[in-house]
Amino acid sequence: QSSMSYERYTAELTNCIIAFLSPILPTEEEYRIKEATRRQLERLAAKVSPGAKLLAFGSMANGFALRNSDMDLCCLINRSGDQEVHPSASELVEMLSKVIREETDFNVLALPKARIPIIKISRGSTSELPYEISCDIGFENRLALENTRLLLSYAMVDPPRLRTLVLFLKVWTKRRKLNSPYTGTLSSYGYTLLVLFYLTHVKRPAVLPNLQRIPPTRPLAPEEVELNGHNIYFYDDMATLRKDWQSQNTENVAELLIDFFRYFAKEHPYSREVISLKTETGMFGKDAIMWNAELCIEDPFQHGYNVSRTVTKDGLYTIRGEFIRATRILQNRNQRVSAQLAELCE
Ligand code: CTP
Ligand code: MG
Incomplete structure (x- = not known):
């Protein structure tokens, strides 16, 4: 297929995703x-x-x-x-x-x-x-307040794309029953970290900067840097950042979503690497410390804490199977985009 038709397809799918979400946002x-x-x-x-x-x-x-x-x-x-x-x-x-x-x-x-x-x-x-x-x-639970503030700050860097992707994945993971940490899958928080990892560390050009690695532009009070022994620093001057940081990435939501599914279906080195937003590359080897879970996502602030420790072997198998299914559905262009979305979330 020509690139023009792919562009038209993803533009249409993006609009369809936005229309799909709009009636299920909080009033x-x-x-x-x-x-x-x-x-x-x-x-x-x-x-x-x-x-x-x-x-x-x-x-x-x-x-x-x-x-x-x-x-x-x-x-x-x-x-x-x-x-x-x-x-x-x-x-x-x-x-x-x-x-x-x-x-x-x-x-x-x-x-x-x-x-x-x-x-x-x-x-x-x-x-x-x-x-x-x-x-x-x-x-x-002050760490939860801080990681909430980190997610909110990311949401403010690239509101339309990050927010739409996270919200769509939340609906999809809930409808496909992949969002239940108590029965072996991943929390919404975990999926949100996967999206942040993908947009910051996988996608090139990056859609998001790594807020935990941008140096502060003002002196920081000790309580802004450390909480209960954890380094909680991240760049939060959003007014300045929005002037200084412009992503070179122009992909729309549908292109990013399709590639997100493809990456986590086929490419992510689940058995070798720990996802860690705060690092330079977004990952480190599982042997670095005792990481032996199926899926490893280090909390942005709590060093050594696996956010995805709830994900069992079966759970990860199911989740990856769903990433593969999603990739397949979005490749089938004989369907209208609305039918694709409906099938994806059925
Ligand atoms: N949280 C955490 N560590 C976890 C899981 C959750 O610190 N392993 C905290 C985070 O601050 C997160 C909050 O608990 O933002 C809520 O988690 P969750 O319910 O998974 O995410 P929500 O964004 O509230 O999703 P939902 O709308 O599905 O409830
Ligand atoms: Mg919640």
């Missing part, structure tokens, strides 16, 4: 209701521990939310007061879940003994509030 109203819920819960948290804050992280805060996505909240305790002893995370789970039960109509599940103690709350939709709420509240 302004959904954001308002979720923000009101956050504030309501924050008031209850402050009753339990004066000055406590409840901050959104994950998709509600990083620019990659779909309609009805879960709310991830992180409770930060005010430690500046004169109290000597602070309650532990398990104690906070017990206390806050009790107050939420007493003062709201949420269903509350407290998990004080979990490795990471959390409260899960939910509420079905009603005629007055036609939104289901499903929310996890954790405590002092």
Whole structure:
């Protein structure tokens, strides 16, 4: 096929992807209701521990939310007061879940003994509030707030392409049942890191710069560089970056998506390499430290922590099989693009 017809095909597929996503993005109203819920819960948290804050992280805060996505909240305790002893995370789970039960109509599940103690709350939709709420509240998870800020910053570098790719992959992984860390596949966070890796380190010319390797343009406070022993620095002066950094890559969303599927279907050296955004090349050999999982994606801030440790051998086999299936479907040009998308996500 001539390159012109490929260009026309990918332009059409790009428009179709954008049209496909538009009705499943959160509405302004959904954001308002979720923000009101956050504030309501924050008031209850402050009753339990004066000055406590409840901050959104994950998709509600990083620019990659779909309609009805879960709310991830992180409770930060005010430690500046004169109290000597602070309650532990398990104690906070017990206390806050009790107050939420007493003062709201949420269903509350407290998990004080979990490795990471959390409260899960939910509420079905009603005629007055036609939104289901499903929310996890954790405590002092400051690294998650920082990695949310990193994803948000990337979302701001190249909003249309990165955001569209991540959102489409989220829908696709959910419809194809590839987004369940509890049953052997990968979290949304993991897939988002795969897209960032691909756009920063695989694609040439790169679509994104490596924010963790751009030197700061101002002196940094110690707390901007280190958190609990982890290096959390990344370049976050987005106003300057948008002036100084222009990607030479002009591919559209569909071209990038097709090549993303092809790369992870056929080319990625799963058995040899660990994906690590912060490194120069985006990867290092699995033998460097004890990396022996099927799929290895190092957290951008937590050195040695495998975000994809949930992915089993079967899980990776399924995921790769789906990358291959996606590649095949998008190669079949006898179908209309809308039919391709429908088949892809069925
Ligand atoms: N997170 C993390 N480490 C993981 C998984 C998740 O730090 N191994 C944190 C990240 O801050 C991430 C947040 O938890 O942004 C939410 O993760 P996840 O639910 O996978 O991503 P969302 O973007 O919220 O996706 P969804 O809309 O599907 O909930
Ligand atoms: Mg989430």
